[in-house]
Amino acid sequence: MSSEVKTISGTGIPLRGNDIDTDRIIPARFLRCVTFDGLGENVFTDDRASSNGQHPFDQPQYQNANLLVVNGNFGCGSSREHAPQAIARWGIQAILGESFAEIFFGNCVALGIPCVTASPDIVTQIQTTLEQNPDTPLHLDLENLELQVGETKYPVQMNEGAKQSFISGKWDSCAQLVNNTQDIQTTAAKLPYLAWS
Amino acid sequence: MSKGTLFDKVWDLHAVGTLPSGQTQLFIGLHLIHEVTSPQAFAMLRERGLKVLYPQRTVATVDHIVPTENQARPFSDILAEEMMQELEKNCKENGIRFYNVGSGNQGIVHVIAPEQGLTQPGMTVACGDSHTSTHGAFGAIAFGIGTSQVRDVLASQTLALSKLxxxxxxxxxxxxxxxxxxxxxxxxxxxxxxxxxxxxxxxxxxxxxxxxxxxxxxxxxxxxxxxxxxxxxxxxxxxxxxxxxxxxxxxxxxxxxxxxxxxxxxxxxxxxxxxxxxxxxxxxIAPTVTWGITPGQGIGVDESIPVADSLPESDRALAQEAYKYMQLQPGNAIAGTKVDVCFIGSCTNGRISDLREAAKVAKGHKVANGVKAFVVPGSERVKVQAEAEGLDKIFLEAGFEWRGAGCSMCLAMNPDKLQGDQISASSSNRNFKGRQGSASGRTLLMSPAMVAAAALNGQVSDVRQILH
Missing domain, CATH: 3.40.1060.10 (Aconitase, Domain 2)
Incomplete structure (x- = not known):
């Protein structure tokens, strides 16, 4: 199920603002579903409706972008995987931000979407570049933790565990977890409360 | 690095091993599921031909989509009904205990697990819901997960995690x-x-x-x-x-x-x-009310909405966005802000003690004209207990509506929603834009007693003045 994610090339879409929560990414009314199909078209739907066509996700110059550039604490709030699912189904393959909410970050790992961080100065600079020149080519190199924006290379960060998961193609944890049944049973046997109920 | 804390002890006890990525494979002692974040997880299991490894360690209920007024099946919202049927089917097929509406045990997942004694100290608890942190009150390590991780827990009773x-x-x-x-x-x-x-x-x-x-x-x-x-x-x-x-x-x-x-x-x-x-x-610590669009934008009820210049520079853009969205003026007192809707309930404040505190404030008074106020017990057991104590009557006599158990207007995945730019005094946990079901709806977070006070006065009020 899982394949190596070492580099991602394409173009970027800047989305400014701190604390953009998962309710804004995909409002709860779209969670009334039993599959993730169709979420992509509703990503940021209320923010977009109130922006009168000026939301980056509606602007023609960003329609083919695959790398999202956000600010601080992106994806805070609910644990809904519908949020990264909606972003991915819109076409995003990687996200650069100042920081990410923890559950959102983990959900992205599970979907094979790397979230890398950089300093606020660098992130803002890249957002400005993408606003001025939407066609600027981007190249994210996870092994070297580097993002090339046009001719400029910027350092980016990602925790080592997540980085290794992507570059070794092991970001889909399910297969590894189910393989360790023996160890799981050994651990379970040590837990006093499993015997109580 | 922390050492000797409950977190360290429980983590170490539940660590199955170290994965090639360096993450820990952590055993999950109690897995709670509900209708919103589990259907896709079961579908993923079926696609991979996997089974639920420890069905007895997963417990299900239904809360987010449940209507709090008319709970008769089929639900009038066909999408909600479909989600209900999916959960019923998945629980039955996999031998998972399910507390359905009308069982006497249904309710918000973070209310029912503690009240039944499912949540205990020393456990690891996971649920596809960010408010799983609630269960930490018992000395458990409890956290929210996404749907792929729900799949992982169903399939292996474990998760791949980095230590906090x-x-x-x-x-x-x-x-x-x-x-x-x-x-x-x-x-x-x-x-x-x-x-x-x-x-x-x-x-x-x-x-x-x-x-x-x-x-x-x-x-x-x-x-x-x-x-x-x-x-x-x-x-x-x-x-x-x-x-x-x-x-x-x-x-x-x-x-x-x-x-x-x-x-x-x-x-x-x-x-x-x-x-x-x-x-x-x-x-x-004073009675606290949020004025903005994140739970961090809170002030004492006797304070004024902060002006942008008084805030750290990094908070100013968000404050400007909040003034505009909330239609509130910086420098104005938060007390006296008119409210349209008053909601008492949620996994944060839908338990019996919350309803008792709110009832103390409401008793013998009337909800202000033009204000819609309603009380949603966190579980069927809370509802029964509240009715045994006569709290329902106190609320009804004061002009509050008395509802069935569910998540209700905390996130409005059910018929309980704000309309247009209505402003609510809410005992829930999030004041994000659009959170309560209307894209322009506004939320002021506060304690249940403060919500009751707001309902009686039709505006944000200092509950200390009513309690005197």
Missing amino acids: KVRRIEVNGDLNPGVYAKDVILHIIRQLGVKGGVGYAYEYAGTTFEKMSMEERMTVCNMSIEGGARCGYVNPDQVTFDYLKGRDFVPKGEEWEKAVSWWQSIASDGDAEYDDVVKIDAAD
Whole structure:
């Protein structure tokens, strides 16, 4: 199920603002579903409706972008995987931000979407570049933790565990977890409360 | 690196091994599921030909989509009905215990697991819901997960995780009258920010938490995630044991004694080491109300909405966005802000003690003209208990609506929604844009007693003046 994610090339879409929560990414009314199909078209739907066509996700110059550039604490709030699912189904393959909410970050790992961080100065600079020149080519190199924006290379960060998961193609944890049944049973046997109920 | 804390002990005990990525494979002692984040997880299992490894360690209920007025099946919302049927089918096919509407045990997942004694000290608890942090009140490591991780727990009873740091948040002293657990956590988030807890587990310690009831501790732990912390906990003590004794899933007789001594052993050691320590004086905490669009934008009810210049530079853009969205003027007092809707309920504040506090305020008064006020018990058991105590009558006589159990207007995935730019006084946990079901709806977070006070006066009010 899982394949190596070492580099991602394409173009970027800047989305400014701190604390953009998962309710804004995909409002709860779209969670009334039993599959993730169709979420992509509703990503940021209320923010977009109130922006009168000026939301980056509606602007023609960003329609083919695959790398999202956000600010601080992106994806805070609910644990809904519908949020990264909606972003991915819109076409995003990687996200650069100042920081990410923890559950959102983990959900992205599970979907094979790397979230890398950089300093606020660098992130803002890249957002400005993408606003001025939407066609600027981007190249994210996870092994070297580097993002090339046009001719400029910027350092980016990602925790080592997540980085290794992507570059070794092991970001889909399910297969590894189910393989360790023996160890799981050994651990379970040590837990006093499993015997109580 | 932390050492000797409850978090370290429980983590180590549940660690199955280290994965090639360097992450820990962590055993999950209690897995809770509901209708919103589980259907896709079961579909993924079917696609991969996997089975539920420990069906007896997963418990299901339905809460987010449940209508709180007419709960007759089929639900009038066909999407909600489809989700119900999917959960019923998945539980039946996989041998998972399911507390359905009308069972007497249904309710918000974070209300029913504690009230039945499913949540216990020393456990790891996971659920596809960010407010799983609630269960940390028992001295458990409890956190929210996404749907792929729900799949992982179903298939292996484990998760791939990186260990968190531990911050001890010590609050000491007595809370002033009219100040509740909700105010304590809103105050903490105001102080530490909505991303202050990213990468941390919060240990709530000090005399203020020691004196709190279990339900108050649940309110605090519930909103850890609003402060960015994926989990928060209180060390188990006599208050914990007294709450648990006799509940459905708690060991009895000789096993009870063994359980208590084990629970005591997993509490943080006196000489435990923390990655960070923060101290707060309980006397500094006032009834707190949010004025903005994140739970960190909170102020004392007797304060004014902060002007942008008074805020750290990094908070100013968000403040400007909040003034505009909330249609509130910086510099104005928050007290006196007119409200349209008053909601008492949610996994934060839908327990019996919350309803009792709100009823004390409402008793003998009337909801202001033009205000829609309603009370949603967190579970069917809470509803039965409240009715046995006559709380429903107090609310109904005051002009509140009395509903069935569910998540209701906390996130409005059901018929309970704000309309247009209505403004609500809400005992829930999130004041995000659009959170309560209308893209322009506005939310002011506060304690249930403060919501009741707002309902009576039709505006944000200092509950201390009513209690006098």
